[in-house]
Structures are given as C-alpha cells and as structure tokens.
Amino acid sequence: MLVLNILIAGILTGAVYGLMALGLSVIFGVIRVVNFAHGEMMVAGMYVAIVLNQRAGIDPLAALPFIAALLFAFGYALQRGLINRFIARPEYNQFLLLLAVSILLTSSTLMVFGPDARNVQLDYAFDSFEFHGLLLDKVRVLAALGAAIGVAGLWAFFSLTRTGKAIRACADNQLGAQIVGLDVKRLYAATFGIGAACVGAAGSLLLLLVDVQPYIGADFTLLGFIIVILGGLGSMPGALLGGVLVGVSEALAGFFIDPSLKSMFSFALLILVLLVRPQGLLGRTA
Amino acid sequence: MTRIAARLGVTPRALVAGALLLAILLALPWFASSYIVSVMVLVLFAAYLGQAWNIMMGFAGLLSIGHALYVGLGAYTGAALFVHFSLPPWIGMVAGVPIAMLAGCIIGGLSFRFGVTGVYFALLTIAFAEFTRILFDHFGWIGGSSGLFLPVTNLAQNDLWHLRGSPAMFYYLMLALVAAALALTRFLLRRRIGFYWQAIREDPDAAEALGINTFRYKLAAVALSAGMTAIAGVIEAFYYNNLYPSTAFAIGRSVELMSAPIVGGLGTLFGPIFGAFVLTVLGESMTGLTAALHIDGIKQWFYGAVLLLIVALQPGGLWPWVAAWLGLADRKDAR
Numbered sequence: 365m366l367v368l369n370i371l372i373a374g375i376l377t378g379a380v381y382g383l384m385a386l387g388l389s390v391i392f393g394v395i396r397v398v399n400f401a402h403g404e405m406m407v408a409g410m411y412v413a414i415v416l417n418q419r420a421g422i423d424p425l426a427a428l429p430f431i432a433a434l435l436f437a438f439g440y441a442l443q444r445g446l447i448n449r450f451i452a453r454p455e456y457n458q459f460l461l462l463l464a465v466s467i468l469l470t471s472s473t474l475m476v477f478g479p480d481a482r483n484v485q486l487d488y489a490f491d492s493f494e495f496h497g498l499l500l501d502k503v504r505v506l507a508a509l510g511a512a513i514g515v516a517g518l519w520a521f522f523s524l525t526r527t528g529k530a531i532r533a534c535a536d537n538q539l540g541a542q543i544v545g546l547d548v549k550r551l552y553a554a555t556f557g558i559g560a561a562c563v564g565a566a567g568s569l570l571l572l573l574v575d576v577q578p579y580i581g582a583d584f585t586l587l588g589f590i591i592v593i594l595g596g597l598g599s600m601p602g603a604l605l606g607g608v609l610v611g612v613s614e615a616l617a618g619f620f621i622d623p624s625l626k627s628m629f630s631f632a633l634l635i636l637v638l639l640v641r642p643q644g645l646l647g648r649t650a
Numbered sequence: 651m652t653r654i655a656a657r658l659g660v661t662p663r664a665l666v667a668g669a670l671l672l673a674i675l676l677a678l679p680w681f682a683s684s685y686i687v688s689v690m691v692l693v694l695f696a697a698y699l700g701q702a703w704n705i706m707m708g709f710a711g712l713l714s715i716g717h718a719l720y721v722g723l724g725a726y727t728g729a730a731l732f733v734h735f736s737l738p739p740w741i742g743m744v745a746g747v748p749i750a751m752l753a754g755c756i757i758g759g760l761s762f763r764f765g766v767t768g769v770y771f772a773l774l775t776i777a778f779a780e781f782t783r784i785l786f787d788h789f790g791w792i793g794g795s796s797g798l799f800l801p802v803t804n805l806a807q808n809d810l811w812h813l814r815g816s817p818a819m820f821y822y823l824m825l826a827l828v829a830a831a832l833a834l835t836r837f838l839l840r841r842r843i844g845f846y847w848q849a850i851r852e853d854p855d856a857a858e859a860l861g862i863n864t865f866r867y868k869l870a871a872v873a874l875s876a877g878m879t880a881i882a883g884v885i886e887a888f889y890y891n892n893l894y895p896s897t898a899f900a901i902g903r904s905v906e907l908m909s910a911p912i913v914g915g916l917g918t919l920f921g922p923i924f925g926a927f928v929l930t931v932l933g934e935s936m937t938g939l940t941a942a943l944h945i946d947g948i949k950q951w952f953y954g955a956v957l958l959l960i961v962a963l964q965p966g967g968l969w970p971w972v973a974a975w976l977g978l979a980d981r982k983d984a985r
Contacts, residue, residue: 455772456707460909461961463905465954467957470947471948474950475945475947475948475951578947586776589776593770625784628785635777
C-alpha cells in the first residue's frame with residue numbers, strides 16, 4: 365500500500381512536470397528553438413506568485429491565470445523582439461541567446477529576492493484525502509488537477525481555434541504557411557507566449573509542492589529536457605507521458621534508494637533513450 | 651621580417667603585434683601586482699579550455715555542453731592520486747588524460763554510432779556530465795559531496811614537480827600551455843585532419859560522400875579536445891586545492907568554459923584567447939562593482955547582458971572584427 369501511495373504521488377507530481385515540459389515541447393515543435401531559459405522562466409513566475417501570496421494573501425491557485433498571462437506577455441515580447449531575429453541563425457547562436465536570457469532572469473530574481481529559499485503558507489498544506497486506504501495529499505491532487513485542466517485547455521486551443529490550427533500549420537510547413545498568407549512571425553511569438561504561459565502555470569502549481577530559490581531554474585530546465593526527450597521533442601502526449609515517467613521514477617528512487625540519487629536515474633534514462641530512440645518514446649521522426 | 655611573416659603565414663603587422671604581446675605577457679609578473687597576475691591566471695585557464703573546446707565545436711562542428719566532465723575527470727584523477735598515493739600531478743596527468751579521452755571516446759563513439767547529432771548530441775553531453783556529477787557526489791573515496799581537499803604546503807618556494815607555488819608559477823605554466831595549444835591547433839588546422847574537420851563541420855553528409863571517414867575524424871576531435879581539457883583540470887585542482895562535484899561537473903562550468911571561444915570567435919585560432927581576456931576582465935570588474943553596491947547577482951546580470959549584446963550584434967565573435975580593425979589579417983586569414 366505504501367508503494368502504491370508513492371506511485372500515485374509520483375504520478376500526480378509528474379502531471380505538473382508534464383505541463384512544464386509541454387511548454388518546452390510546444391516551443392521546440394513549432395519554432396525549432398530549444399528554450400534553455402525554460403526553468404528560469406518558471407522560477408520567475410513562482411516568485412511573482414510568492415509576492416502575491418505574501419503581500420496580498422492570494423492563493424497560488426487563484427493567482428495562476430494572472431501568472432500565466434504575465435508569462436505569455438513575456439514570452440510573446442521575447443520572441444517578437446529578440447528570438448525572431450535568430451530563427452535563421454545556427455543552433456549554437458540561439459542556444460547562447462537563450463542562455464543569456466536565463467542568466468539575466470536568474471540574476472534578476474537573485475537581485476530582487478535574495479538567495480534564500482521561500483515557500484507559500486497554505487492552511488491546507490497538510491490536508492489529505494483518504495480513499496480506500498490510499499492517502500492522497502490535497503496539494504498534490506490540486507496541483508495535478510490544475511495541470512490536467514491546463515493540458516486540456518491547450519489541446520482544445522490547438523485543435524479547435526483558428527490561431528491554434530495556424531500554429532500547427534507553421535509547425536508542419538513554415539514555407540507553406542507563409543505562402544498561404546499566415547503571419548509566421550506573429551504566430552511564433554504567440555507560440556512562445558503559450559509555451560511560457562504553460563511553464564508559468566506549472567510554476568504556480570509546483571509552488572504548492574516545493575520551495576523556490578533563484579538557482580533552481582537550471583535544474584528545472586534540465587528536468588524539462590529529460591521529460592521532452594523521453595516523450596519525444598515536439599510531441600504533446602509525449603511530454604505528459606515523460607512527465608509522469610520522471611515523476612514516478614523520482615518518487616520510487618527517492619523511496620527505495622536515496623533521494624539525492626533520484627536525478628541520476630533520470631539522466632541514465634535520458635542517455636539510454638537518446639542512444640536507442642532519439643526521437644523519444646512517442647516522437648514521430650528523429 | 652616580411653620573410654619570416656610569410657613563412658609563418660601571417661601578415662608582418664600580426665607578427666610584430668604577436669611578438670609584442672608575448673613580450674608583455676612574459677614580463678607581466680615583474681611589473682604587475684599579484685592581483686593582476688592572479689586574474690591573468692584565470693584568463694589563461696579560460697583561454698586554454700576555450701581552445702580545447704573550440705577543437706570540437708569550432709573545427710569539427712560538434713557542440714559539447716558537457717565539457718566540465720573532462721575538466722572534472724582530470725582534476726579528480728590528479729587530486730585523488732596525490733591525496734591517496736602522494737603521486738605528483740604530472741603522473742596524475744598521465745592517468746587523467748587517457749581517462750578523459752576514454753570518456754570522450756565512449757560518449758562520441760556511442761553518439762556517432764547511433765546517429766545522435768545536433769541538439770540531441772549537445773543534450774547527451776549534458777546528460778553524461780550531470781550523471782557523473784551525481785555519481786561523484788556519492789563516491790566516498792574521493793570525498794563525495796563534501797569535497798576533496800589537497801594539503802596546502804608552504805608557498806614560499808615554487809615546486810614545479812609537485813605544482814606547489816605562487817600564482818606566478820601557475821601563470822607561466824598556463825602561458826606555456828596556451829602557446830602550445832595555439833601552435834598545435836594552428837598546425838592541425840593546416841593539415842589534412844584540419845581540412846577534414848572543417849568539411850565535416852560545414853556538411854557531414856557531403857564529407858562522408860567524399861570518402862572522409864567522418865566517424866574516425868569526429869572521434870579524433872572529441873578525444874583530442876577531452877585530453878587537452880583534462881590537462882587543465884589537473885592543474886586547476888592543484889591551483890585551487892579543493893574540488894566539489896557540484897562545481898567541478900556543473901553545467902554552469904561547461905557554459906562558462908564555452909563562452910570564451912564563442913565570444914571571441916568560433917573556429918578562429920586566437921578567438922578563444924581574446925574572448926577569455928574580455929570575459930574574465932569583465933567578470934572581475936563586475937566583482938568589484940558587486941562589492942561596492944552590495945547587491946547579490948549584479949555581476950551575473952551584467953555578464954548576461956554583455957553576452958546578449960555580443961550574441962545579438964556580433965554573432966561571429968569579437969576577434970575577427972577586432973583583427974580586421976587592427977589590420978592584423980588580410981581577408982580570410984583573421985583566423
């Protein structure tokens with residue numbers, strides 16, 4: 365029963381990881397730019413949620429739409445103002461640009477908030493549901509629920525709205541999209557904004573589960589990479605599957621072996637998948 | 651003099667400028683303060699590591715974001731042999747360099763065999779470095795996460811055999827290494843292997859079609875780069891006297907290491923050295939600014955801002971532009 369509890373906790377955390385990685389996957393799938401500032405963007409969003417919680421007593425779940433909107437604006441402006449100029453440049457150049465952005469984000473949060481770890485105060489932090497002997501933390505269930513709603517919203521956006529369909533057209537064939545008159549640069553900006561909004565929402569949810577400090581951004585960027593590579597870069601269901609796999613493997617490794625060894629298993633898994641199936645578990649082509 | 655310059659394949663002005671620079675660098679510890687010398691040691695470390703990394707990315711087009719792995723392997727081998735068996739760093743190098751080369755060959759061999767390229771190759775190098783970092787965190791024989799410390803002895807006299815001594819000794823040692831690396835890369839770039847690397851960088855498929863054994867030459871680039879990097883790792887361990895997996899193998903270390911050649915100019919011979927100078931001096935002046943303003947993070951902020959500006963405005967690196975401006979090179983010979 366204990367193992368089952370841990371398994372379920374891992375799946376629930378993994379759902380939030382999945383939402384975070386989904387942002388990375390959408391950005392790569394459409395713009396073909398690897399967002400090396402992904403975790404740092406999430407940390408910036410988490411700090412906004414912390415400020416709202418500490419100054420105005422707003423629950424991170426209530427602040428989520430605002431934070432997602434804020435990060436959408438940030439992502440849109442970043443793509444419009446900067447990254448669009450780098451689309452045709454070599455990969456290492458884009459990598460360096462986003463690296464500079466990540467350094468700026470981390471150092472800005474460090475300058476404003478200092479290096480100490482922070483968390484939110486919730487009156488339901490230690491509540492849990494009991495279900496046939498299974499014990500579920502309330503925060504984890506809420507976070508996973510939030511992630512599920514986010515993913516469903518994203519899926520609806522990409523399959524039902526005109527803008528969503530236009531973005532998918534850009535991803536399939538950029539030149540073709542341009543020929544039929546789509547404003548590719550604007551759609552790219554919207555895509556980066558959506559990716560950023562995903563990670564902002566994931567950040568507000570994750571704040572229920574973990575403490576935040578400026579330097580953890582890089583860890584989450586790497587975690588995002590592990591997840592999307594596992595699932596397949598650019599694949600939406602793949603990002604979710606990868607998130608759940610990593611959540612479960614972290615929870616199990618943390619319980620059975622040693623919590624500090626848990627990310628070693630994730631990296632070993634990443635190496636294995638990269639070598640044997642570089643397009644990821646659910647990816648189409650390499 | 652024109653004849654010497656022609657034989658070396660550089661312009662007369664570049665020859666004079668190079669000789670002048672070398673003279674200044676050789677005389678530096680005699681007139682500069684010990685602070686300047688210690689900053690210059692950092693510049694030379696960054697320059698040498700940048701040159702080694704540049705062989706993979708700049709010459710053969712293989713983006714490695716996990717180069718801290720090779721620095722760390724060299725550093726830990728040298729330090730562990732010294733701490734446990736009192737073996738001098740030069741013996742440590744004899745062991746550490748092949749270990750790093752082997753690690754490079756394993757990573758490269760697996761990647762090239764399985765056709766892992768581009769972004770995926772870069773992510774794979776990160777994954778191996780991070781994997782090793784966590785492994786070393788749990789490896790008690792070399793200190794684990796609480797670190798490995800080299801006994802600090804009296805620094806009054808320089809002992810080159812045991813690498814115990816003043817920053818000036820490390821300064822000359824690193825200066826010699828940077829000069830050797832410059833000579834080696836310049837030599838290789840004008841040989842068959844150098845042209846093969848550049849062909850692979852520009853178009854791997856075309857290179858393969860022309861009959862170049864791309865697997866072998868890519869592997870050679872990784873092995874050479876890893877081995878050279880490990881040499882600096884051993885010296886670095888004896889310079890700082892402490893080692894932690896969380897800093898030695900960190901992705902931040904890899905990024906720091908590759909920023910000098912990118913800022914200076916990828917694929918150029920002098921770019922990594924110039925980039926190391928610009929970035930280190932910039933970083934040090936920012937440290938002063940941080941101390942004056944009492945704000946955490948302002949150093950990294952300026953570093954990020956400058957990196958952003960350089961990447962946005964001078965994507966080919968600063969050195970080709972500076973070299974042209976100084977008239978050191980004619981046409982493509984900015985390298």
